[in-house]
Amino acid sequence: MIASQVLAKASSVLAFAYVSLIREQKLDIKKRWPSSEQELVEVRRFNKTLARLPRFQVRNRLTPRLIQALLRAAQIGRALKPVKHDLRIETTIVSTGNVPVSVRIIRPKGKPKGVVFDIHGGGWLIGNAQMNDDLNIGIVNACNVAVVSVDYRLALSTPVEGLMDDCFSAACWLLGSDCKEFAGLPVIVVGESAGGHLAAATLLKLKARPDLLKRVVGTVLYYGVYDLTGTKSVRTAGPETLVLDGPGMVGAMRLLAPDRSDEKRREPPLSPLYGDLTDLPPALMFVGELDPLLDDTLEMAARWQNSADVEMHLLPESPHGFIHFPTALARKVLARSHEWINARMEGRP
Structure with a gap:
């Protein structure tokens, strides 16, 4: 046990050293999404709207609770409207290792060729599986797969490790x-976003179960959080940041593990960036320039x-959360995700 802990610590230290080297050398792996001037004009116009809206702040526990209540109210209202799709949606409780967790399952009309395991965002403090219905129904229809979305507990009353346990438990049940x-x-x-963090953490935890991990043929990660101490772009984010409260982000992440030092917060899987990524599946990643x-x-x-x-x-000139915005750029990103998911499900590169 002690030997394994020493090896894990050494691996984390080496990963931190490698990430530091990446930062110093400014390794350029960026592939800028090709965009027309018309598409960029649309993005800029929407960004102006976002600039007039309040940013998501986590400086107390009251605001997230209020947002969560408003989200649930909106979902209840939406549930009263006629269903526009012909898909089976079910919410059920699953459990492995004495960790029960709610999952929302969306099934295609026919036999699925695979399963997408979805982890929603919301800054660890708000959101639920239902909020991703539109995105997940799009995946089901475009890829002929089932979607299992995790309704993990929120960090309002649960340590972040509890959220990670919920996602891992649901993954172990599915796999x-x-x-x-x-x-x-x-x-x-x-x-x-926060779901990207939990997705990466779940994959790292699945390395202890190679019999389960081998069924995972890929991962799609949208603008995830992989370092809970804050990467340079997080630490230097200013008040002009769209959607998120730039100056408050480091403090908000510290609230997730308030009793830990930065060194402890960097330990994987809490900060997946510093984990051992060997044996993880191919990945499709997106992030906006802003x-x-x-x-x-x-x-990562x-x-x-x-x-x-x-x-x-x-994504050029794009802020956090862009896949939810009514732009041509967002639609093209989702279409590429569907293509990639289809290819991976069919064993194509």
Whole structure:
């Protein structure tokens, strides 16, 4: 036990040294998304709207609770409207290792060729599986897969490790023998923002279960958080940041693990950037140029590509959360994700 702890510590230290080297040498793995002037004009116009809106701040626990209540109210109202799709949606409780967790399952009309394991965003403090219904229904229809979305507990009343446990428990259920319905089907893990953090952490934890990890054929990560001490782009984010409260981001992340030093917060899987990424599946990553989490994706992609194929795209003039915005750029990104998911499910590179 002691030997394994020493090895894990040494691996984390080496990973930190490698990330530091990436930062010093400014390794350029950026692949800027090709965009027309018309598409950029649309993005700039929407950014002006975002600039007039309040940023998401985590300086107390009241604001996230209020936002969560408003989200649930909106979802209840939406549930009263006629369903516009012909898909089966079910919410159920699953459990492995005495960690029960709610999952939302969206099934295609026919037999699925695979499963997408979805982890929603929301800064660890707000959100639920239902909030991704539109995105996930799009995946189901475009890729003929089922989607299992995790309704993990939120950090309002649960330590961040509890959120990680929920995601890991749901993943073990899906990939293990308890889930008969999807047995043997290939799985792709999808995560966005805080969900990207939890997705990467889940994959790292699955390394202890290679029998389960081997079924994961890929991961799609949208502008994730991979260093809970804050990468350079997070630490230098100013008040002009769109969507997120730039100056408050480091403090907000510290609230997730308030009793830990920065050194302890860097330990994987809490900070996936410093984990051992060997044996992880191929990855598709997206991040916007204006996102304070830019360096998280750049540095994670630089490390990931040493272990598996990585396709990384930098979205011009795009802020955090862009896949939810009504722009042509967002639609093209989602279309590329669907293409990539289809290829991986069918065993194509």
